[in-house]
Amino acid sequence: MFGLYWADEGGLPAGDRGAAYGDGLFETIRMHGDRGVLLSRHLERMVRDAGRLSIPLANADLRKACTAAIARYSGRFTGQESDRGWVLKLTLTRGEGGRGYQPGPGIRPNLIASASPLPAPPPGSGVFADFSRVPLTVNPLFAGIKSLNRLEQVMAAREIEDDLFEVLMSDTNGDLIEGTRTNLLLKVREGWITPPVKVLAVAGILRQWLLERLRARGESVMECALSIEDVMGERCQGLYLLNSVMGVVPVRRLAGQDLPADDGLATIFNPLELLE
Template identity: 35%
Template sequence: MTWFVNYRLEESVSVADRGLAYGDGVFETIRVFPLNFLQISDHLSRLYRGLSRLGMPFSLDQKNALSDFLDQHILPLIYDESVVKIIVSRGEGGRGYLAPEHCIHSIIIGILPAPDYQDHRAKGVSLSLSPVPISSNRFLSGIKHLNRLENVMAKRFLKAADFEAIMLNERQELVECIQSNLFWVEKGILYTPSLHQSGVQGTYRKAIIENQDSYTVQIGDYSLPVLMAADEVFITNSLMGIVPVIRITGTSFPIGIHTRKLQISMQAKDMHGVH
């Protein structure tokens, strides 16, 4: 693993950093191949949107500096499929929770080995139902902020036999899985939960929704019985792509033709750089 802090080769940050103290920041995890960051525009857009939501926006010069560094210094280091993680915090300063009026961001960029999801994409995975609920908060919904304790707790309850767990909100509505977004197909229509009040608006979820010529996509508030009545179920994120779900809490699901069709079409878009 290779790490840069504020564009210098470095592996440590200040103990007074607000990202460490309060989770005061955002992050992105990007799949990258030699010469190609996948969905880079969507990842950076979500990063900048999150920073603005938290009241520490990047200036145009800062956006250009980050993009230039990724292109000129990170991409030349990529020799195989990898993961680039970008963490931006508010940096040091402020008394207690009160943030400084003017922040000096900490910008952390890491190059990590890519996980292998090929077998999962081919054979499918099992899901359980997490006992840990997702909090609803419209101020934080959608962005990938550094406060991920609900996901950490949910991962602790995940059994070895299950790849992922479905997380519900306090109204017992579907939101997402621990580290992926949730989709299902019923009578040829593609469904996914609304993320207006909680959850992460995944870049791969966005790409699936926006690149649909063959399917009607319905986004809304759904309960678990709706999902359990589906014809096909799959999960997504930017690293795993589309992974079929073959079992949810003991109930079996087929790997259907719609899931396979979407896998092929999205993979083709990835290969041609259309995100």
């Protein structure tokens, strides 16, 4: 079991390993009332990836804490804004203590639950994006884990200014990997292209759900390297940003160049149909 902290009460232990080393992981879940979009997938990912980091976490304990967090927070987002929903964030750290980087024996994890309003939805007609100057480095052992080591995304997000919605990050080879808070999906004549999980900083819940849905419809989805030329060249029939909270967001202009954009894909993902 873990120590449970409410973000609105403050008071995380100053020696928590999340604050010391980014030693943990998190989930952000789109909520409407007391139900969450693809909630089970979020909780299952946290349990699985905590296991990859050797942080003990039982699914049943996480479920119980999640239920308590929903009971605590959901009532705060009612009234006129209720249709827009809210965001539940769960952060799991390895806990407090140890000898430097080495965790102590029998260390108990901490779970921090916080809530915030759902951000305004991006326009269905598409958004503006640019390329980030911050390269993305992904440790193969931690690929896809939504860990608390997010300094690269923080520094890249500082480049999101004016009318930009997102910046896209490439690895040190120049392959396009993902946005600061979004996975990428490219429409081409033959089907869809998205970088494979093994190169991703964060393997998003919406990305995985959408790939399964597209394949179930008989569409071809290729998980392979994505180049800037793929996206900026004639091959591109549409570039989509995927984020569990904001949904499927078409890119209308990238680095000053217009892209073909429609919100056809957005109709596949209706968050209100996926509440649990």
